[in-house]
Amino acid sequence: MNSMASSTIAPNPASFIANKKHLGFTAFSTSSQFSIPKCNRRISKKVCSVMAPQQSERRPSTTGSVKTAMTMTEKILARASEKTQLSPGENSWVNIDILMTHDVCGPGSFGIFKKEFGQNAKVWDREKIVIIPDHYIFTSDERANRNVDILRDFCKEQNIKYFYDIKDLSDFKANPDYKGVCHIALAQEGHCRPGEVLLGTDSHTCTAGAFGQFATGIGNTDAGFVLGAGKLLLKVPPTLRFVMDGEMPNYLLAKDLILQIIGEISVSGATYKSMEFVGTTVESLTMEERMTLCNMVVEAGGKNGVVPADSTTFKYLEDKTSVAYEPVYSDEQARFLSEYRFDVSKLEPLVAKPHSPDNRALARECKDVKIDRVYIGSCTGGKTEDFMAAAKVFLASGKKVKVPTFLVPATQKVWMDVYGLPVPGSGGKTCSQIFEEAGCDTPASPNCGACLGGPKDTYARMNEPTVCVSTTNRNFPGRMGHKEGQIYLASPYTAAASALTGYVTDPREFLQ
Amino acid sequence: MAASLLSLSPNPTFTASTKPSFSPSYHTTPHFVKFPNTSQTPTHLIVKPLSTHSPRASLSSIIPRATATPTTSTTQTSFHGLCYVVGDNIDTDQIIPAEYLTLVPSNPEEYEKLGSYALIGLPSSYTTRFIEPNENKTKYSIVIGGYNFGCGSSREHAPVALGAAGVAAVVAESYARIFFRNSVATGEVYPLESEGRICEECRTGDTITIELAESRLINHTTGKEYKLKPIGDAGPVIEAGGIFAYARKTGMIPTN
CATH class of the missing domain: 3.30.499.10 (Aconitase, domain 3)
Known part of the structure; x- marks a missing residue:
């Protein structure tokens, strides 16, 4: 039996948090939420492709001449904004690598896209949009079935490259394209890659942070904007760091770890914040377990969760994507809003x-x-x-x-x-x-x-x-x-x- | 009501709206009114929220969008109406349960229908219904909640359902991020933050006035006043009718 079992019945003695540092960090909160830079730039593919080569030259993270240290999340957003530096609280127009939507929010997002960009408008990049019917599939609900039809029509009209369709509801196996739950399908089909920005019309889009990328959920209106523009105004979140060390007992799973954390910081403890997971325990987790960890950051209110990419990540990706990716990592001097430490060997199964x-x-x-x-x-x-x-x-x-x-x-x-x-x-x-x-x-x-x-x-x-x-x-x-x-x-x-x-x-x- | 709003509106830039236009139902009695503060010349009128018969939607068929001109003036607004009080952590499943998510918000008919289900997921401990049976609209134009309002799913159906039901503003101690963002992006409801736990001092059915410019909430039933946190730069976006309307109004994207 576990050593703490006799000591207390309280699920979380404070000793589990060996070191919670509050690094007085106030600057970010003063920025206004919507200081939208006035730009008349009509977003076009041309701009994106012209800017793309500069990204490698401007990359601040690996040059060794970093002026201000950044967290992983800050770095990913900076690179996707074509900026050398971003700080928490700043609003920035971020180029999106992948936009995912599904049968619940796709139809509404397409409706907004058409209304705002025009009935004949084309999406910004037909290869960067991934459409995954998964929510209400095996139902006789007519409106639910209609929504999948709307996805199909839109994908055909826009020639969307990645659409995981299902037509024969009586036998899913008769639909070779059909995948299922979007967040797992995204990973299995190679759409999750370190260093990238992935947005999805689903709050559990944060799951993809397991790959060391920025991933978060958005609403239909924002998705409608991204469909046409390929970018979105995002506020850079400050980062909470969770250091999990110790050998994982054989009766625990990543689900226990994230329930432990949410219980610790509450369902709003990470609101507007990024959650970064590090430590020897996290390094030992498989990709699927890391996905479980990142999946539930939204249950703590988190904007995104990240696990630094490592050999486990690269190995998982080997046979899944041929797209070049470039991971980034938090600088040693990066500023974290606070840091939580857990000795995982002392935890017990939770609900x-x-x-x-x-x-x-x-x-x-x-x-x-x-x-x-x-x-x-x-x-x-x-x-x-x-x-x-x-x-x-x-x-x-x-x-x-x-x-x-x-x-x-x-x-x-x-x-x-x-x-x-x-x-x-x-x-x-x-x-x-x-x-x-x-x-x-x-x-x-x-x-x-x-x-x-x-x-x-x-x-x-x-x-x-x-x-x-x-x-x-x-x-x-x-x-x-x-x-x-x-x-x-x-x-x-x-x-x-x-x-x-x-x-x-x-x-x-x-x-x- | 709609007519009077029309006559007050010298420069209706708000017509570039993200709200679907639907047939206004004039038979519905508006449950709240808003008072444009005329001490300052309003260059345009805030229309969004404030009437169940949707003057903005009805105006959009009359006034061409091309009249929109960029403006930076602030418009001062008040909301007045009955409040509906909820607790902490009101998640999106309580605001609009998942079984209704087959309704597509950008479809005008289904937008209305979404409104009729707003807050239907609240447990039975809420003895007063937010929307009466067989009604599409609520008589409560202001929702008052505790902390972490709108947590859970990213479904935009949540602020849309509240807006479609006739809610003008939510006042909560704090918000979940995506709900706040969706409220602003759609312009459906003002997500206002209270300084304290107003939800413990107000009761469902109290008469409330919100003075947006002064960030003040007045409970006429109890006679108490409360300070709200300023809505800041999100205000003009909601006022314009959402991010697209705002972006057009300020010249960020071309008007079509």
Whole structure:
């Protein structure tokens, strides 16, 4: 048992934050929010291509003659703004490398684009727009189906290069182009690259920060602007730094780390701020785990999250993109608004209790909470490794689940992994076989699913006021469908362990 | 009401609006009025928020956009109406639940429909409904909340639903970033920040006046006054009707 177990029941003794420095940092807050520089420059492709070669010459980060140190986020935004220097609080027109939209916000963004740039307007760059239907796909809701049709029409009209279409809703496998959850698909299809700027009409766009890039969610109006102009006015956020050191115990996952952090700083603790994750633990994380970490920065209010790119990143990207990219890193003297330190070896499996992602508790503190179902899926907890983790718990226990357990792979690729990859130590069984033996529901068609409720006929939607342990990202009232439903956010380990007992359960009961 | 606004408007630059134009429903009683401060000659009128029958939308069919001229003058505005009070961390699922996101805000009919679902995701502990059954509009033109209002999803449907329901301003202790940005970008609602926890001192149904220029909120029901944080440079963008309208008005992008 963990050494802190006996010392206190409080989930987070202050000792976990060994060193929280407040580096008096006030300058950024005085800048006005919307000091838009007056520029009559009609944004055109020409300007972009003329400016592009200068970027390498002006790059401030690697020359060694840096005047003022910058954080990674500041550097990425400076380079994308064709500036040598940017400070927190400054507003800057930032060139966008990738704009992503999906079936929920795409139609509205296109509507604004057409209204403002003209019915016959062309998007700024047909190769930099990625359109991923993923939210409401396997539904008979006519308006939801229509929205996917709108995406298809727009992509055809604009000759969009990356459109991951689905036409045959009866069998997703009949749609080779279809991917599924946008944030995971972006990574798997090689659209996430270090040093770049990625915007998306979805708050969990921040997931891509795992690749050492600036990625954040925007609304339809901003997306409409980017579609036509290829740039957007962004305010440079100050950075909070999270240093996570120590060996990760085998019962923890990145989900526990981010729940720990959100519990520490609250759901608004990083509002308007960037969150940078460093330390030996972070370095040891796989790309999918880093994505989990960055995925939920928005649940702390964060504008973006970043993990410095390293050999793990480069290896992941090897067979995914041929586009040249250039990572940047925080300078040693960079100014961080504050720094938090965690000894990960001392942490325990966590949950976020209803109805807020910062309502943190130890999983074992909630062992008397009876649950009605378990949900494993979404951009947060529906990746290949998330299912591998759940399978590991089922395998270790050899028992059957006691509550309905719903599995929604994020993407078609994840689905194939669930059915194809052998689970280590299982004698060659796949996740799907282990899930079947444990009595889980058959893995569903990949999409955002019930993470955000959706149309009434959405698979695994909470249509009754039940209690659910979920690997998703939000547990606000009504998030998964029913307003009186209760959602406990947890790691795939904890979710699987809870499925086996019918109560919120610490996975150490099965993993040790 | 619409007529009087029209006559007050010497230079209606606000017609470049990001709001979809829809048929004004004149039968609806406006639940709030706004008072352009005439102590200073207004060069244009703020129209956005302030009437459920959308004078701006109706004007846009009459006055050509080309009349827009850049101006830097500030217009002083007041909002007056009933308030609806909510708590902390009102997330976008409570403002507009995900099942309604199939509605496309840039489609005028669906814009109206979105409004009818505003704040429908609030739990049953809110005993007073924000919008009465079978109504499209709310009688509360001002929403007062606690900290981190609008957290969660990036859905622009959230400020749009409030704006479409007839909300002129939200007053909260603090905002989630994307909601604030979307409010400004669309010009749908003024996201105003209070200095303290007004949400604990106001009750749903209180009569409120907001003096934007003075950054002041008056609760006529309790007789108390509160200081608001200045809206700053975001004010003119909302006033213009969103970032596109503002950018055109100030010459950043050409008028079409």
